[in-house]
Amino acid sequence: KAGVTQTPRYLIKTRGQQVTLSCSPISGHRSVSWYQQTPGQGLQFLFEYFSETQRNKGNFPGRFSGRQFSNSRSEMNVSTLELGDSALYLCASSTGQTTNEKLFFGSGTQLSVL
């Protein structure tokens, strides 16, 4: 069974641009969560999608948005990039059926904003 796949692996953008990151969950998983990881803040929860609906949301500005498709693949978009958006963005998938589930993480997309 293939794991969680995130593309691209690395991205370099400049301030003011927008970016779209992609996440393909494990086959059969309907929940996709997104996290921002920075050295000083650890992992910060962005949002979770389940069956194409946003089910949970963290405390990030509206510049951060996401969506999920009928095949459970998810995209995350960041508009008007700021230097502070430089981070490793991780997605995790699970069946989404229970609260104590193991999360399966992708290797992440490293975003650098110049």
Added chain:
Amino acid sequence: AQSVTQPDIHITVSEGASLELRCNYSYGATPYLFWYVQSPGQGLQLLLKYFSGDTLVQGIKGFEAEFKRSQSSFNLRKPSVHWSDAAEHFCAVGGSSGGYQKVTFGIGTKLQVIP
């Protein structure tokens, strides 16, 4: 609001020595608690989890953790550390309030293993 505190940002141990990584949580009800490990350039992998039952939980790679409600702690232990354990370790708490998969992670403890 749920939160996790990992007081040690960086820990160095000798190979073969015992290890304890500290984790304190804040959560209004019975928490679901996790330890994940992240090797360089990789995503996170679950080591173990607790949500009910026996307060001493066994995980993969010889790790164990003990849930102590009175101390709001969920410390990770290993009796003999291997060089391959060098990685960043994250404690996390989740639960039913606020939804299914809103897991809150600690800032992480970076483990260095010296020969």
